[in-house]
Amino acid sequence: MSEWWTYRPSDFLLFAPRTYYRLLEHYGAGLWPWQIAALAAGVALLAVALRGRPGEVRLGLALLGAGWIAAAWLFLWGRLASIAWSADYAAPAFVAQGALMILLAAIPLSAVPTSKPQRLGASALLVAALAYPLLAPAMGRPWAAAEVLLLFPDPTAIATLGLLALLPTGRRAVLMIAPLGWCAFQGMTLWTMGAPEAGVLLGAAVVALLLPLAGSLRRRDRAARDRPPASPAA
Amino acid sequence: MPTTLDRRTVAAGLLAGGAAAALPRAARAQAPAPLAKTIPSTEEKIPAVGLGTWITFNVGDDADLRKDCVAVMAAFFEAGGRMIDSSPMYGSAQAVVGAGLKALENPKPLFSAEKVWTSSDGPAQIEATRKLWGVPRFDLLQVHNLLNWEAHLDTLFAMKDAGKLRYVGVTTSEGRRHGELEKIMAAKPLDFVQLTYNPVDREAERRLLPLARERGVAVIVNRPFQQGDLTGRLEGQPLPALAEPLGGTTWAQLILKFIVSHPAVTCAIPATTRVDHVRENLAAAAGPLPDESTRAKIAAEIAKL
Numbered sequence: 001m002s003e004w005w006t007y008r009p010s011d012f013l014l015f016a017p018r019t020y021y022r023l024l025e026h027y028g029a030g031l032w033p034w035q036i037a038a039l040a041a042g043v044a045l046l047a048v049a050l051r052g053r054p055g056e057v058r059l060g061l062a063l064l065g066a067g068w069i070a071a072a073w074l075f076l077w078g079r080l081a082s083i084a085w086s087a088d089y090a091a092p093a094f095v096a097q098g099a100l101m102i103l104l105a106a107i108p109l110s111a112v113p114t115s116k117p118q119r120l121g122a123s124a125l126l127v128a129a130l131a132y133p134l135l136a137p138a139m140g141r142p143w144a145a146a147e148v149l150l151l152f153p154d155p156t157a158i159a160t161l162g163l164l165a166l167l168p169t170g171r172r173a174v175l176m177i178a179p180l181g182w183c184a185f186q187g188m189t190l191w192t193m194g195a196p197e198a199g200v201l202l203g204a205a206v207v208a209l210l211l212p213l214a215g216s217l218r219r220r221d222r223a224a225r226d227r228p229p230a231s232p233a234a
Numbered sequence: 235m236p237t238t239l240d241r242r243t244v245a246a247g248l249l250a251g252g253a254a255a256a257l258p259r260a261a262r263a264q265a266p267a268p269l270a271k272t273i274p275s276t277e278e279k280i281p282a283v284g285l286g287t288w289i290t291f292n293v294g295d296d297a298d299l300r301k302d303c304v305a306v307m308a309a310f311f312e313a314g315g316r317m318i319d320s321s322p323m324y325g326s327a328q329a330v331v332g333a334g335l336k337a338l339e340n341p342k343p344l345f346s347a348e349k350v351w352t353s354s355d356g357p358a359q360i361e362a363t364r365k366l367w368g369v370p371r372f373d374l375l376q377v378h379n380l381l382n383w384e385a386h387l388d389t390l391f392a393m394k395d396a397g398k399l400r401y402v403g404v405t406t407s408e409g410r411r412h413g414e415l416e417k418i419m420a421a422k423p424l425d426f427v428q429l430t431y432n433p434v435d436r437e438a439e440r441r442l443l444p445l446a447r448e449r450g451v452a453v454i455v456n457r458p459f460q461q462g463d464l465t466g467r468l469e470g471q472p473l474p475a476l477a478e479p480l481g482g483t484t485w486a487q488l489i490l491k492f493i494v495s496h497p498a499v500t501c502a503i504p505a506t507t508r509v510d511h512v513r514e515n516l517a518a519a520a521g522p523l524p525d526e527s528t529r530a531k532i533a534a535e536i537a538k539l
Contacts, residue, residue: 003410010461011408014325015292016507022296082294083325 009192015083017193028144038148042129049122054109065101067150097178117165124162128155157182161208267314268519274450275425282494282519284317286505292325307334309509311341313516321349328366351378356389376403401425428454433533443498452500474535481521490518492532
């Protein structure tokens with residue numbers, strides 16, 4: 001792309017906000033009453049994060065993996081691709097992410113980190129499962145446009161970032177790429193549209209990125225504190 | 235052979251299709267025809283305001299929004315419009331235009347302007363686009379944003395030679411790649427160029443518009459309202475006194491009058507989702523137009539706000 005510095009995010013917005021919101025609404029209306037099952041699954045995932053049991057975390061990972069595949073099939077290919085050709089490119093990445101999550105869920109977990117990562121993961125799941133669906137009606141849009149996790153990509157990506165906080169670093173790093181990418185891309189799209197959901201997506205991505213950085217800084221400080229003082233010169 | 239503008243044919247087609255029923259009676263009354271400007275390569279005349287489809291016609295499968303698009307197209311033809319411009323880049327816009335044309339029983343005045351936008355198989359994309367529109371051939375095909383322009387221009391000139399296309403063009407937007415466009419205009423026998431031009435984006439006045447006149451190239455102006463940003467910025471501001479003698483009742487009309495009154499400009503293609511706006515846009519080219527000194531005053535007034 002030549003003269004790339006002259007492009008703004010709005011140059012890549014292919015549809016009007018009204019068209020997008022109506023698409024969400026029609027998709028949601030067609031899904032009813034599966035949203036109830038998705039909300040129940042969200043509550044279960046929240047409980048998984050709070051309890052922090054390795055076997056349950058693996059089950060949660062597989063469930064969210066299935067959500068990535070469902071969101072790709074039903075929403076990206078089934079709906080969004082009709083107004084955004086970019087959805088045709090995103091959908092295979094969603095399917096790959098879902099398959100990888102299900103695959104990695106088969107590997108046993110020895111332990112789940114407790115305290116701060118667990119609390120942050122649970123917070124992200126709380127936002128994705130219960131707060132995110134309320135944003136559409138709070139903005140005056142119909143309840144049918146409420147975005148629930150496992151069926152809509154945005155809360156699914158946020159919930160995934162939350163659950164990944166409970167995984168070991170290696171698995172987390174591999175599985176973070178797609179949700180971070182989606183949060184950044186979709187966050188910019190929604191920001192261009194002036195939608196408040198943009199802040200939630202971009203905020204989730206920033207916290208997920210800063211979490212490992214904060215951990216490594218904490219470890220470095222602890223190591224410096226624990227290091228024995230240098231012996232005085234003889 | 236150039237298509238002639240026949241308002242009675244349009245009205246008959248719209249009434250037969252039932253789309254005109256959606257239009258208020260007063261709006262269907264005779265409105266003055268928009269200014270027609272000349273395509274230099276053939277001397278064919280074309281109304282100076284067309285219809286863009288970027289964002290506004292990308293409504294997917296939404297039946298209600300598709301109906302709104304048909305109403306906009308119906309009002310456009312009813313008011314004397316001809317050129318509809320779209321692109322493979324615009325999501326579902328091509329399919330929506332095609333469905334609209336079908337609903338309106340293929341209005342005869344249509345001047346179909348499309349683009350090729352791919353780094354691979356241009357002819358395949360053009361054929362897919364033609365099927366979406368449901369037209370036997372396009373009036374104008376343009377290389378979108380100069381992407382792979384050398385290969386695509388070969389294709390388009392070959393189509394023109396074979397009688398499968400009437401006009402060949404290239405497009406840019408928002409002032410990008412003007413240097414390259416200038417070189418192509420100087421080297422290739424283009425019928426049309428498409429670029430961004432309005433009272434605040436005037437870079438094209440320096441070299442491209444004079445070159446278009448010199449080379450006999452028709453000019454289509456995209457993003458006349460900066461995708462709504464410019465009209466949004468001017469909303470609520472009182473119109474300057476110079477608008478009244480020009481018959482301009484809105485900032486959008488004043489902007490369009492500024493654009494289409496440039497001697498090198500052939501057609502501006504504002505996009506809209508609203509029937510009243512499409513009528514307003516075409517009416518802008520139907521009344522008096524500013525002379526050079528008034529154009530300068532319009533630009534100065536807008537720059538102040």
